Amino acid sequence: MCGLYRLVTSPEQVCARFGCEGAEPFPPRPLIRPGEPVGIVRREDDGARHWRWVVWGLVPHWMKEPFLDENSPVGEFSNRPPPRAPAQPPDSMHGQGAWAGARGGSSLLRPRWKGRRIINARAETLLERPAFRGAVRHRRCLVPADGFYEWTGPRGRKRAVLFTLPDERPFAMAGLWERWMGANGGEIETMAIVTVDANADVAPVHERMPALLRREHWRAWLDVRAVPAQEAIRLLAPAPDGTLRAHEAGDSRSLFAARDSSWSVVHRKPQAGDSRP
16 A cells, blocks of 8 residues: 655656656655645657646546535646636745646645545556556556655554665656546546555565556556556566665654645745745
Protein backbone atom coordinates (compact mmCIF):
# COMPACT_ATOMS: atom_id res chain seq x y z
CA MET A 1 0.00 0.00 0.00
CA CYS A 2 1.07 3.59 -0.59
CA GLY A 3 -0.96 6.13 1.36
CA LEU A 4 1.56 8.98 1.76
CA TYR A 5 4.44 10.16 -0.35
CA ARG A 6 6.86 13.06 -0.79
CA LEU A 7 8.00 15.39 -3.56
CA VAL A 8 10.38 18.13 -2.44
CA THR A 9 12.36 18.22 -5.70
CA SER A 10 11.91 21.47 -7.64
CA PRO A 11 9.56 21.55 -10.66
CA GLU A 12 12.53 22.35 -12.91
CA GLN A 13 14.43 19.26 -11.75
CA VAL A 14 11.33 17.07 -12.03
CA CYS A 15 10.70 18.13 -15.63
CA ALA A 16 14.36 17.70 -16.52
CA ARG A 17 14.39 14.15 -15.16
CA PHE A 18 11.05 13.07 -16.65
CA GLY A 19 11.33 14.95 -19.93
CA CYS A 20 7.93 16.55 -19.49
CA GLU A 21 6.35 19.89 -20.29
CA GLY A 22 3.98 22.11 -18.39
CA ALA A 23 5.01 21.89 -14.72
CA GLU A 24 4.16 25.24 -13.17
CA PRO A 25 5.79 26.37 -9.92
CA PHE A 26 4.69 24.47 -6.83
CA PRO A 27 6.04 24.36 -3.27
CA PRO A 28 8.08 21.49 -1.78
CA ARG A 29 5.65 18.87 -0.48
CA PRO A 30 7.13 16.70 2.27
CA LEU A 31 3.81 14.92 2.80
CA ILE A 32 1.23 14.27 0.06
CA ARG A 33 -2.05 12.67 1.12
CA PRO A 34 -5.00 11.07 -0.70
CA GLY A 35 -7.62 13.53 -1.86
CA GLU A 36 -5.05 16.23 -2.59
CA PRO A 37 -3.94 17.61 -5.97
CA VAL A 38 -0.94 15.72 -7.31
CA GLY A 39 1.20 15.94 -10.41
CA ILE A 40 1.43 13.12 -12.92
CA VAL A 41 3.33 12.69 -16.18
CA ARG A 42 1.48 11.22 -19.14
CA ARG A 43 1.95 10.86 -22.88
CA GLU A 44 -0.64 12.80 -24.86
CA ASP A 45 -1.81 12.86 -28.47
CA ASP A 46 1.14 14.99 -29.59
CA GLY A 47 3.49 12.21 -28.48
CA ALA A 48 5.11 14.39 -25.80
CA ARG A 49 5.13 13.91 -22.05
CA HIS A 50 3.10 16.46 -20.12
CA TRP A 51 2.81 17.32 -16.44
CA ARG A 52 -0.85 17.38 -15.37
CA TRP A 53 -2.61 18.11 -12.09
CA VAL A 54 -5.13 15.51 -10.94
CA VAL A 55 -6.65 14.42 -7.63
CA TRP A 56 -5.25 11.40 -5.78
CA GLY A 57 -8.13 8.96 -5.48
CA LEU A 58 -9.26 7.29 -8.70
CA VAL A 59 -12.88 7.84 -9.73
CA PRO A 60 -13.98 5.34 -12.42
CA HIS A 61 -15.89 6.92 -15.28
CA TRP A 62 -18.99 4.84 -14.45
CA MET A 63 -19.19 5.90 -10.79
CA LYS A 64 -22.10 8.04 -9.64
CA GLU A 65 -21.45 11.41 -7.95
CA PRO A 66 -18.37 10.76 -5.75
CA PHE A 67 -18.18 14.10 -3.95
CA LEU A 68 -20.26 16.03 -1.48
CA ASP A 69 -21.60 19.02 -3.40
CA GLU A 70 -20.30 21.63 -0.98
CA ASN A 71 -16.69 20.66 -1.55
CA SER A 72 -16.62 19.22 -5.05
CA PRO A 73 -13.44 19.96 -7.06
CA VAL A 74 -15.14 18.96 -10.33
CA GLY A 75 -14.09 21.25 -13.15
CA GLU A 76 -10.82 22.29 -11.50
CA PHE A 77 -8.82 19.18 -12.49
CA SER A 78 -10.04 18.28 -15.98
CA ASN A 79 -6.92 19.54 -17.87
CA ARG A 80 -9.11 20.34 -20.88
CA PRO A 81 -8.80 23.85 -22.36
CA PRO A 82 -11.37 26.06 -20.60
CA PRO A 83 -14.14 27.54 -22.76
CA ARG A 84 -13.24 30.98 -21.47
CA ALA A 85 -10.49 32.60 -19.44
CA PRO A 86 -10.81 31.64 -15.75
CA ALA A 87 -11.42 34.31 -13.17
CA GLN A 88 -8.43 35.57 -11.22
CA PRO A 89 -8.07 33.79 -7.86
CA PRO A 90 -8.62 35.82 -4.70
CA ASP A 91 -5.70 36.91 -2.51
CA SER A 92 -6.07 33.84 -0.30
CA MET A 93 -5.08 31.77 -3.35
CA HIS A 94 -2.20 34.06 -4.29
CA GLY A 95 0.34 32.67 -6.72
CA GLN A 96 0.86 31.73 -10.34
CA GLY A 97 -0.88 29.29 -12.63
CA ALA A 98 -2.93 26.24 -11.88
CA TRP A 99 -1.21 25.27 -8.64
CA ALA A 100 -1.80 28.48 -6.74
CA GLY A 101 -5.18 29.22 -8.32
CA ALA A 102 -7.39 26.20 -8.81
CA ARG A 103 -5.28 24.09 -6.48
CA GLY A 104 -4.60 26.69 -3.80
CA GLY A 105 -7.99 27.06 -2.15
CA SER A 106 -8.30 25.12 1.08
CA SER A 107 -11.66 23.65 0.01
CA LEU A 108 -9.99 22.03 -2.99
CA LEU A 109 -6.98 20.65 -1.19
CA ARG A 110 -9.05 18.08 0.70
CA PRO A 111 -12.36 17.53 -1.14
CA ARG A 112 -14.96 15.61 0.84
CA TRP A 113 -15.68 12.27 -0.79
CA LYS A 114 -18.63 9.92 -0.58
CA GLY A 115 -17.44 6.47 0.33
CA ARG A 116 -13.89 5.17 0.15
CA ARG A 117 -11.26 6.59 -2.19
CA ILE A 118 -9.39 4.24 -4.53
CA ILE A 119 -5.80 5.33 -3.89
CA ASN A 120 -3.98 2.12 -4.84
CA ALA A 121 -4.35 -0.51 -7.56
CA ARG A 122 -2.83 -3.97 -7.09
CA ALA A 123 -0.71 -4.91 -10.11
CA GLU A 124 -1.90 -8.51 -9.92
CA THR A 125 -5.57 -7.62 -10.52
CA LEU A 126 -5.45 -4.66 -12.90
CA LEU A 127 -7.16 -6.58 -15.69
CA GLU A 128 -9.73 -8.13 -13.35
CA ARG A 129 -11.04 -5.12 -11.44
CA PRO A 130 -13.65 -3.05 -13.32
CA ALA A 131 -12.20 0.14 -11.82
CA PHE A 132 -8.82 -0.45 -13.46
CA ARG A 133 -9.41 -2.45 -16.67
CA GLY A 134 -9.95 0.55 -18.91
CA ALA A 135 -7.26 2.70 -17.30
CA VAL A 136 -4.49 0.12 -17.60
CA ARG A 137 -5.27 -0.22 -21.30
CA HIS A 138 -5.69 3.46 -22.15
CA ARG A 139 -4.65 5.77 -19.30
CA ARG A 140 -1.29 4.91 -17.75
CA CYS A 141 0.92 7.54 -16.14
CA LEU A 142 4.03 8.16 -14.05
CA VAL A 143 3.69 9.58 -10.54
CA PRO A 144 6.91 11.48 -9.69
CA ALA A 145 8.06 11.23 -6.08
CA ASP A 146 11.30 11.33 -4.14
CA GLY A 147 10.06 9.31 -1.19
CA PHE A 148 7.12 7.31 0.14
CA TYR A 149 6.04 6.49 3.69
CA GLU A 150 4.93 3.40 5.54
CA TRP A 151 3.99 2.97 9.21
CA THR A 152 5.52 0.62 11.76
CA GLY A 153 5.05 -0.11 15.46
CA PRO A 154 2.13 -1.02 17.74
CA ARG A 155 -1.23 0.68 17.48
CA GLY A 156 -1.21 4.06 19.18
CA ARG A 157 2.57 4.32 18.95
CA LYS A 158 3.13 3.98 15.22
CA ARG A 159 6.04 5.74 13.61
CA ALA A 160 6.54 6.61 9.97
CA VAL A 161 9.39 5.30 7.85
CA LEU A 162 10.38 7.24 4.74
CA PHE A 163 11.82 5.24 1.84
CA THR A 164 14.02 7.03 -0.71
CA LEU A 165 16.71 6.25 -3.24
CA PRO A 166 20.23 6.55 -1.77
CA ASP A 167 20.77 9.95 -3.42
CA GLU A 168 17.11 10.97 -2.87
CA ARG A 169 16.59 11.77 -6.56
CA PRO A 170 13.05 11.50 -7.95
CA PHE A 171 11.69 8.16 -9.11
CA ALA A 172 8.58 7.10 -11.05
CA MET A 173 5.73 5.24 -9.41
CA ALA A 174 3.42 3.51 -11.87
CA GLY A 175 0.00 5.12 -11.95
CA LEU A 176 -3.40 4.99 -13.64
CA TRP A 177 -5.57 8.02 -14.32
CA GLU A 178 -9.23 8.48 -15.15
CA ARG A 179 -11.55 11.24 -16.36
CA TRP A 180 -14.96 11.37 -14.70
CA MET A 181 -17.86 13.48 -15.97
CA GLY A 182 -20.80 14.50 -13.84
CA ALA A 183 -24.42 14.82 -14.89
CA ASN A 184 -23.98 18.59 -15.26
CA GLY A 185 -21.00 18.15 -17.62
CA GLY A 186 -18.34 18.95 -15.02
CA GLU A 187 -15.16 16.88 -15.24
CA ILE A 188 -12.42 15.77 -12.90
CA GLU A 189 -9.26 13.75 -13.53
CA THR A 190 -8.02 11.44 -10.80
CA MET A 191 -5.32 8.82 -10.28
CA ALA A 192 -4.28 5.75 -8.29
CA ILE A 193 -0.81 4.38 -7.57
CA VAL A 194 -0.06 0.80 -8.63
CA THR A 195 1.38 -1.44 -5.91
CA VAL A 196 3.33 -4.71 -5.89
CA ASP A 197 4.74 -7.06 -3.25
CA ALA A 198 7.34 -5.40 -1.04
CA ASN A 199 11.03 -6.02 -1.66
CA ALA A 200 13.50 -6.82 1.12
CA ASP A 201 13.96 -3.10 1.89
CA VAL A 202 10.27 -2.47 2.62
CA ALA A 203 9.06 -5.91 3.79
CA PRO A 204 10.09 -5.43 7.46
CA VAL A 205 7.67 -2.47 7.57
CA HIS A 206 4.88 -3.34 5.10
CA GLU A 207 3.94 -6.19 2.76
CA ARG A 208 3.22 -3.90 -0.24
CA MET A 209 5.07 -1.07 -1.96
CA PRO A 210 4.54 1.23 -4.96
CA ALA A 211 5.58 -0.20 -8.31
CA LEU A 212 8.75 1.76 -9.09
CA LEU A 213 9.34 1.77 -12.83
CA ARG A 214 12.88 1.54 -14.14
CA ARG A 215 13.80 4.51 -16.31
CA GLU A 216 14.15 2.36 -19.43
CA HIS A 217 10.54 1.23 -18.91
CA TRP A 218 8.95 4.68 -18.69
CA ARG A 219 8.36 4.94 -22.43
CA ALA A 220 6.64 1.56 -22.67
CA TRP A 221 4.42 2.20 -19.65
CA LEU A 222 3.28 5.54 -21.07
CA ASP A 223 2.76 4.39 -24.66
CA VAL A 224 -0.74 2.95 -24.42
CA ARG A 225 -1.12 2.81 -28.20
CA ALA A 226 1.91 0.67 -28.97
CA VAL A 227 2.20 -1.34 -25.75
CA PRO A 228 -0.83 -3.47 -24.77
CA ALA A 229 -1.88 -3.78 -21.15
CA GLN A 230 -0.62 -7.35 -20.72
CA GLU A 231 2.87 -6.33 -21.84
CA ALA A 232 2.87 -3.18 -19.70
CA ILE A 233 1.86 -5.15 -16.60
CA ARG A 234 4.96 -7.31 -16.99
CA LEU A 235 7.01 -4.19 -16.23
CA LEU A 236 5.52 -4.04 -12.72
CA ALA A 237 7.75 -5.76 -10.18
CA PRO A 238 9.24 -5.08 -6.75
CA ALA A 239 12.31 -2.86 -6.90
CA PRO A 240 15.55 -4.86 -6.65
CA ASP A 241 16.66 -5.43 -3.07
CA GLY A 242 18.99 -2.69 -1.90
CA THR A 243 17.36 -0.02 -4.09
CA LEU A 244 15.85 1.96 -1.21
CA ARG A 245 17.04 3.52 2.04
CA ALA A 246 14.82 3.75 5.13
CA HIS A 247 14.69 6.92 7.26
CA GLU A 248 12.86 7.39 10.55
CA ALA A 249 10.26 10.12 10.00
CA GLY A 250 8.74 10.39 13.48
CA ASP A 251 5.22 9.91 14.75
CA SER A 252 2.07 11.23 13.10
CA ARG A 253 2.14 14.49 15.09
CA SER A 254 5.61 15.50 13.92
CA LEU A 255 5.04 14.22 10.39
CA PHE A 256 1.82 16.15 9.82
CA ALA A 257 3.24 19.26 11.48
CA ALA A 258 6.01 19.30 8.87
CA ARG A 259 3.41 18.89 6.14
CA ASP A 260 1.21 21.72 7.39
CA SER A 261 4.07 24.20 7.69
CA SER A 262 5.20 23.47 4.12
CA TRP A 263 1.70 24.11 2.76
CA SER A 264 1.50 27.53 4.37
CA VAL A 265 3.36 28.94 1.36
CA VAL A 266 0.29 28.27 -0.76
CA HIS A 267 -1.97 30.40 1.41
CA ARG A 268 0.17 33.48 2.00
CA LYS A 269 1.33 36.31 -0.21
CA PRO A 270 5.01 36.18 -1.26
CA GLN A 271 7.46 37.77 1.13
CA ALA A 272 10.66 39.61 0.36
CA GLY A 273 13.37 37.13 -0.51
CA ASP A 274 11.04 34.36 -1.67
CA SER A 275 12.51 32.57 -4.70
CA ARG A 276 9.26 30.92 -5.84
CA PRO A 277 5.64 30.58 -4.72
